[in-house]
Amino acid sequence: MATQPRPAAQPGRLLWRVGEVFEVVEETPTTKSLVLSVPGWEGHKAGQHVDVRLTAEDGYQVQRSYSIASAPEDERLAITVDRIEDGEVSPYLTEDLMAGDGLELRGPIGGYFVWERGLGGPLLLVAGGSGVVPLMAMLRHRAASGSGAPAKLLFSSRSQEEVIYRDELERLAEADEKLEVVHTLTRSQPEGWEGYARRIDEEMLREVAPSPSEEPLTFICGPTPLVEATAAALVELGHDPAGVKTERFGPTGG
Amino acid sequence: MVEGFISRGFRGRRRQPNNAQLPPGQYETKGFPVLSAGPTPHVPLSEWDFTLVGEIDEAKRWSWEEFQALPSEEITKDIHCVTKWSKFGTRWGGVSVDTLLGNVETSAAYVTAFCDGGYTTNLPLEDVTGGKAWVAYAYDGEPLEPAHGGPARLLVPHLYFWKSAKWVRGLSLLSHDEPGFWESLGYHNYGDPWREQRYQGD
Amino acid sequence: MDEQLKLDGNAAAGSLGEVFPFEMTMAEVVCDHCASENFVGALMVYQPPMTLGTVVRCPGCDNVLMRVVHNSGHYWLEMRGARHLRIPDGSSVAAGEAAAEE
Ligand SMILES: Cc1cc2nc3c(=O)[nH]c(=O)nc-3n(C[C@H](O)[C@H](O)[C@H](O)COP(=O)(O)OP(=O)(O)OC[C@H]3O[C@@H](n4cnc5c(N)ncnc54)[C@H](O)[C@@H]3O)c2cc1C
Numbered sequence: 001m002a003t004q005p006r007p008a009a010q011p012g013r014l015l016w017r018v019g020e021v022f023e024v025v026e027e028t029p030t031t032k033s034l035v036l037s038v039p040g041w042e043g044h045k046a047g048q049h050v051d052v053r054l055t056a057e058d059g060y061q062v063q064r065s066y067s068i069a070s071a072p073e074d075e076r077l078a079i080t081v082d083r084i085e086d087g088e089v090s091p092y093l094t095e096d097l098m099a100g101d102g103l104e105l106r107g108p109i110g111g112y113f114v115w116e117r118g119l120g121g122p123l124l125l126v127a128g129g130s131g132v133v134p135l136m137a138m139l140r141h142r143a144a145s146g147s148g149a150p151a152k153l154l155f156s157s158r159s160q161e162e163v164i165y166r167d168e169l170e171r172l173a174e175a176d177e178k179l180e181v182v183h184t185l186t187r188s189q190p191e192g193w194e195g196y197a198r199r200i201d202e203e204m205l206r207e208v209a210p211s212p213s214e215e216p217l218t219f220i221c222g223p224t225p226l227v228e229a230t231a232a233a234l235v236e237l238g239h240d241p242a243g244v245k246t247e248r249f250g251p252t253g254g
Numbered sequence: 255m256v257e258g259f260i261s262r263g264f265r266g267r268r269r270q271p272n273n274a275q276l277p278p279g280q281y282e283t284k285g286f287p288v289l290s291a292g293p294t295p296h297v298p299l300s301e302w303d304f305t306l307v308g309e310i311d312e313a314k315r316w317s318w319e320e321f322q323a324l325p326s327e328e329i330t331k332d333i334h335c336v337t338k339w340s341k342f343g344t345r346w347g348g349v350s351v352d353t354l355l356g357n358v359e360t361s362a363a364y365v366t367a368f369c370d371g372g373y374t375t376n377l378p379l380e381d382v383t384g385g386k387a388w389v390a391y392a393y394d395g396e397p398l399e400p401a402h403g404g405p406a407r408l409l410v411p412h413l414y415f416w417k418s419a420k421w422v423r424g425l426s427l428l429s430h431d432e433p434g435f436w437e438s439l440g441y442h443n444y445g446d447p448w449r450e451q452r453y454q455g456d
Numbered sequence: 457m458d459e460q461l462k463l464d465g466n467a468a469a470g471s472l473g474e475v476f477p478f479e480m481t482m483a484e485v486v487c488d489h490c491a492s493e494n495f496v497g498a499l500m501v502y503q504p505p506m507t508l509g510t511v512v513r514c515p516g517c518d519n520v521l522m523r524v525v526h527n528s529g530h531y532w533l534e535m536r537g538a539r540h541l542r543i544p545d546g547s548s549v550a551a552g553e554a555a556a557e558e
């Protein structure tokens with residue numbers, strides 16, 4: 001009996017491949033960065049993500065998306081994962097995976113939620129929790145490529161201990177007068193804290209965001225409720241919806 | 255596909271082997287995951303109705319108040335989602351489809367449930383009659399939350415849970431079978447969890 | 457809770473990348489219901505594990521534009537709700553960047 005020739009199972013460039021965990025870096029008590037060596041990785045753009053797939057002994061598989069944290073200029077690919085207490089994938093990635101382990105992934109994925117030096121600025125970045133990850137890739141790319149585009153990051157975290165990349169953000173902002181990082185701490189604040197201590201709202205955005213007339217390129221990322229509230233408030237303030245790009249992480253990620 | 259790759263030490267959500275209450279390939283969850291393929295519709299109860307249409311002598315319609323006045327039942331059943339979680343002993347309140355079809359003359363052999371938001375699912379008529387299916391408006395003694403299909407959802411616990419259509423607004427009685435939202439896209443037409451009928455061809 | 461399951465078009469780039477040989481978030485789709493035109497990256501997406509397949513909807517009217525399911529050795533793709541797709545063929549990087557600046 002003649003069998004039909006089957007087309008290649010995965011057309012195009014989206015092939016699953018196995019990277020190796022080179023290093024695990026603790027960013028906050030619940031968040032870890034996985035630095036990966038991926039043979040044949042052909043580079044990425046800031047803002048793109050990878051799909052990660054886990055396979056159990058019995059063949060059971062699950063798959064999730066993780067933004068790329070590293071700049072295109074960095075030597076190795078990195079993702080940063082926040083542990084969701086009763087999650088299926090994030091506890092494995094943050095607690096079980098060790099240097100030397102393999103991790104199956106595909107990417108880079110996405111071309112819409114992307115910033116490259118050539119796109120210029122001003123940049124308005126708004127993050128909630130692990131939503132900072134793709135925005136950090138943009139800031140790292142901005143620094144590494146010597147872009148002089150003015151940039152602001154408004155970053156909502158629950159507490160100071162939970163601020164992902166806190167030291168690096170401070171270093172980047174200190175070294176660069178065109179970069180401003182504004183934190184809001186929604187649950188608990190250190191003694192003497194004078195910054196914002198509430199969820200992102202219209203008033204905060206009016207104070208922090210460039211005016212609509214400056215036509216900022218806006219990227220908002222984090223848990224879906226934060227992204228929706230922020231995007232709606234910016235449009236309310238007169239920002240052009242077409243200039244506002246969003247990346248919802250779903251119910252979690254905050 | 256990277257042939258044969260195993261994630262070291264990964265087991266996935268805990269799966270309980272040899273539990274006779276669990277259909278093949280399922281694991282038990284204590285939570286109640288929300289699955290949704292679209293935004294949650296918010297139809298005011300004053301505009302809500304439930305209709306029976308299609309191949310019947312006369313179309314039927316109940317307003318929310320009329321529906322509440324129908325004889326209701328308490329139902330306690332295990333439910334099984336095709337995404338592999340099962341939840342034991344869920345408690346519902348609602349109207350048996352037998353009650354709705356009581357005085358209806360029909361030559362139909364199938365039903366398609368239709369819903370706010372455009373979702374549909376198809377079932378053999380004999381799978382929604384004989385005490386096997388309900389239109390549920392209460393969960394755990396409370397009004398059914400919109401996230402879980404409120405104000406009312408179909409409840410057909412002996413089939414995978416995608417057949418228990420959320421935000422249901424009526425049944426269309428048909429002489430032919432018409433695949434619904436997921437059934438027309440590779441999911442099994444019948445969906446019996448005990449025979450693990452997840453996908454077409456299973 | 458249920459409103460939190462919504463994702464952006466970007467989240468579907470992986471599954472769309474399994475059936476199309478192009479980067480699909482920069483493709484533009486015209487909705488058959490309300491005629492609005494959007495980049496796939498700007499559409500709404502619902503996808504596993506929160507539902508049974510990838511469902512792409514119009515942000516203007518909630519109409520289903522595309523659905524993708526992969527199971528038992530097949531891809532299923534349904535696009536009744538989309539009038540047409542305009543897909544950059546990738547031949548010019550500048551074209552993609554110009555679009556991104558719009
Ligand atoms: C494009 C994209 C990029 C992302 N990038 C990152 C990133 O850089 N870093 C990061 O940490 N995360 C990121 N995420 C989120 C990530 O993909 C996972 O969703 C997250 O890690 C949780 O996965 P999990 O398997 O651990 O949890 P899950 O097993 O998916 O569960 C998460 C939580 O939701 C609950 N839950 C699950 N399903 C439902 C349901 N149907 N209804 C109600 N509750 C439910 C669970 O009980 C649990 O509390 C990204 C998501 C997207 C779409």
Ligand SMILES: [Zn+2]
Pocket residue numbers: 487488489490491492514515516517518519
């Ligand atoms: Zn539309």
